[in-house]
Amino acid sequence: MWFLPLGGCREIGMNLNLYGHAGQWLMIDCGLTFNAPLNPDNDYQEHVKRYPLVAPDPDFIEQRKDLLSGIIITHAHEDHLGAIPYLWQRFQKPIYTTRFTAEVLRRKLSEFEFGHQVKIIEVSPLEEHVIGPFSVQWLPITHSLPEPCGVVIKTPAGKVFHTGDWKLDSQPVVGEGLNRDYFAQLGSQAIDAMVCDSTNALKHGNSVSESACESGLYHYVNLAPKRVVISCFASNIARLITIARVAQRTGRRMAVFGRSLVNMIGIARRTGYWPEDCVLIDRRHVGYLPEHEVLIVATGSQGEPRAAISQLAKDAHRDMTLQANDTVIFSTIIIPGNEQPIKQLVNLLQQRGVHVVQSHEALLPIHASGHPNEQELRSMYKWVKPSISVPVHGEPEHLSRHGVIAKESGVKSALVGQNGDLFQLSAPVMVKRNAVTTRRISIQRPD
Ligand SMILES: [Zn+2]
Ligand SMILES: [Zn+2]
Numbered sequence: 001m002w003f004l005p006l007g008g009c010r011e012i013g014m015n016l017n018l019y020g021h022a023g024q025w026l027m028i029d030c031g032l033t034f035n036a037p038l039n040p041d042n043d044y045q046e047h048v049k050r051y052p053l054v055a056p057d058p059d060f061i062e063q064r065k066d067l068l069s070g071i072i073i074t075h076a077h078e079d080h081l082g083a084i085p086y087l088w089q090r091f092q093k094p095i096y097t098t099r100f101t102a103e104v105l106r107r108k109l110s111e112f113e114f115g116h117q118v119k120i121i122e123v124s125p126l127e128e129h130v131i132g133p134f135s136v137q138w139l140p141i142t143h144s145l146p147e148p149c150g151v152v153i154k155t156p157a158g159k160v161f162h163t164g165d166w167k168l169d170s171q172p173v174v175g176e177g178l179n180r181d182y183f184a185q186l187g188s189q190a191i192d193a194m195v196c197d198s199t200n201a202l203k204h205g206n207s208v209s210e211s212a213c214e215s216g217l218y219h220y221v222n223l224a225p226k227r228v229v230i231s232c233f234a235s236n237i238a239r240l241i242t243i244a245r246v247a248q249r250t251g252r253r254m255a256v257f258g259r260s261l262v263n264m265i266g267i268a269r270r271t272g273y274w275p276e277d278c279v280l281i282d283r284r285h286v287g288y289l290p291e292h293e294v295l296i297v298a299t300g301s302q303g304e305p306r307a308a309i310s311q312l313a314k315d316a317h318r319d320m321t322l323q324a325n326d327t328v329i330f331s332t333i334i335i336p337g338n339e340q341p342i343k344q345l346v347n348l349l350q351q352r353g354v355h356v357v358q359s360h361e362a363l364l365p366i367h368a369s370g371h372p373n374e375q376e377l378r379s380m381y382k383w384v385k386p387s388i389s390v391p392v393h394g395e396p397e398h399l400s401r402h403g404v405i406a407k408e409s410g411v412k413s414a415l416v417g418q419n420g421d422l423f424q425l426s427a428p429v430m431v432k433r434n435a436v437t438t439r440r441i442s443i444q445r446p447d
Contacts, residue, residue, distance in 0.1 A: 001158035003195060003423040006438050007031065007056030009392045010399065010418040012199060012336070013079045014440070016056040017162070017392070021155040024132040025061060027071040027093075028151065028162055032082030032443060034337065053443040055083035056419070058090055060436045065091040069132025073097040074164030075148040076104040076235055085112050086443050094119040096129060098138070098147040103267045104235075125149055126182075142169035142178045144210065144370030145235045146273050158192040158426040161384055165197050165393065167369065168376045171211035173238035174273055183383040193425040194386035194411075198394030199371035201402040206375045208368040214242045216364035217331065220357050221250050224327035227294040227320075228252065231301035231309050232331040232367075234260040237268045239331060240297060244278035247295040255283045257308035257319065258299025283319050296320065301332040303341025313348040324353030331366045333359060374405055381409035389414040390423060 001021050008015030013033025019026045032053045061068055068091050073081045081101065085108050088095075095118060097105065102120045109115030123129060125140035125147070135154040142148065143165045150163040170177040200207065221228050232239045240261075247254040256262060268274040286294055300307025309328070311317040322328075328349050334342050346356050359367035371393075372380065381389070389406030391399040391414065403414035415423055415431055422435035 001155055001160065001192065001424070001426040003160070003193070003390060003425055004060075004436060005392060005417075005419050005421070006058065006060060006436070007419055008079070009421070010394075010396055012394060012398075014054065014056050014083065015080050015393065016058065016083070017195070018061060019134065019153055019160065019162075021157055022133040023067060024134070025064065025068045026131060026134045026136070026153065027061065027068060027091075029074055029080040029164075030058075030071060030083045030087055031055070031077070031079040032086075033079060034335075053082070053445065054440040055086060055443050057439045057441045058087050060438075062090040065093070068093050069134060071095045072131075072136065072151060073101050073105065074151065074162075075143060076101040076145055077165065080165070081105055081108075083443070084118075085109055085115070088118055089114055092117075094121055096121045096123050096131065096136070098123055098125065098149055100146040100267065100271045100273070103271055104264075107263060107267065139182045140176065140179070141166040142172045142175070143167060144233070144238070144368070146174050146237055146268070146271065152186065152191075159189065160425060161186055161191050161194045161386065163194065163196045163380070165199070165370060167207045167372050168379060169207075169209050169211075171209050173210045173241060180379075180383060183380060187383050187385040191384055191386045193388040193390055194381070194384050195390040195392055196377070196380070196402070196406075197371055198391040198398040198402040200369055200373050201377060201391070201394060201398045201405060203373040204375070205373055207371065207373045208365050210238045210242075210368045212365045213239060213331065213368055214245060216362065216366040217242060217246045217329070218249060219364050220327070220329055220362070220366065221246050221252070221295065224355070225325055226291040226323070227296070227326045228329065229296040229298050229309065229312065229322070229326070230329045230331050231298050233301065234258070234264040234299060237264065237273050240265065240268070241275060241278060243295070243297055243331070244275075244280075248278075250295075252293050252295035253281045253289060254278075254295045254297065255281045255286050256297045257283055257312075257317065260299050261297060286320055291326075300345075301330055301342075302335055302338040303345045305341070310345055313345055313352070315352075322349070322352055322354055325355065327355045327357065329357045329366060330359060333367055333369065377402065377405050378409045381406055381411055385410070387412050388425060388429060390425075391416055
């Protein structure tokens with residue numbers, strides 16, 4: 001039983017994992033990342049303008065595509081599925097995923113000529129599918145969007161629990177709270193290895209529940225004297241529903257600015273996640289409402305220059321002009337590498353007299369991370385009891401801290417490695433360092 005990460009190991013973003021057994025491979029996730037902090041070369045600005053996104057080079061598996069049994073997508077974040085439209089033609093294998101993720105993927109693929117050729121097999125949580133020599137069971141977990149799943153991969157040579165992105169959240173606002181029984185049951189199944197999210201391994205204690213954001217957001221919206229604009233990640237349907245509830249409680253009407261928000265709410269409606277009583281108003285009607293009745297949700301929390309919030313800051317948005325004493329709330333984190341554009345955006349807003357609330361400065365929670373802190377990792381290791389821990393989805397310091405936490409939680413060995421290392425997860429357990437050459441490739445979005 002082999003594990004071979006081509007992306008996402010010693011970095012956060014562009015996950016592409018391969019599992020190998022009996023001469024066959026199984027791909028888990030196929031994601032993108034922003035280019036900006038990663039390739040600072042001479043023609044940096046020009047390069048970023050032309051190729052704002054990068055993906056893992058899939059050459060290794062493309063050369064062996066006849067041996068690839070299928071592709072699993074754990075959830076609908078860009079760092080897990082964003083590269084499918086750009087790379088899928090290189091392997092052309094069926095994709096297995098849950099319904100919400102399938103819907104997101106279909107919408108993306110509809111912009112590509114070959115999109116209709118992609119075979120997407122919808123899987124329900126807890127179902128088991130045989131894909132080549134791999135028997136795969138989907139385990140529902142909690143994260144920061146609908147239907148995230150971890151997968152248990154079983155072969156005669158070994159069993160692996162690949163967690164995907166997760167946190168322990170008893171009240172995720174959308175979907176069921178985390179059911180620890182699923183993971184406790186793994187504890188009696190002699191799981192060989194757990195390949196696990198390291199993003200917040202350096203953070204102590206437990207993460208904040210998604211449901212805790214409502215009181216924080218209510219506080220700041222309720223204080224706001226005039227119009228309110230909130231920026232959050234479009235895929236976080238739970239957060240959007242929380243904001244809609246806050247709008248109801250504060251007597252405001254909610255509209256959304258930005259294509260990805262419109263798309264995601266459309267998908268949430270289609271898949272039954274959007275509550276019918278959360279009514280949105282047409283963005284073109286915002287200008288006719290009294291200022292204290294307006295609540296806008298806008299794209300662009302990471303300072304993306306063409307997104308709605310940057311347009312508002314530059315007074316270039318067609319539907320609204322921000323004025324002094326309006327409030328802008330960033331219900332997100334600053335993704336490392338985006339500090340500079342976000343700072344510029346905040347400065348621009350403050351120069352216009354707008355009150356800005358950012359989650360790292362707010363006294364009350366207005367953002368909840370979707371990844372496990374130290375205590376949550378410890379709980380998961382205590383339940384699953386794997387023999388081996390393979391920390392992924394993190395930078396070097398996250399991976400090594402995660403390895404220490406795993407060992408302190410009773411795991412025999414923690415294999416900390418990087419993209420291109422080949423991990424043998426069944427006896428004799430070992431890592432062939434740099435077994436495969438990996439690199440990033442640039443992606444050009446269609447216009
Ligand atoms: Zn991720
Ligand atoms: Zn994620």
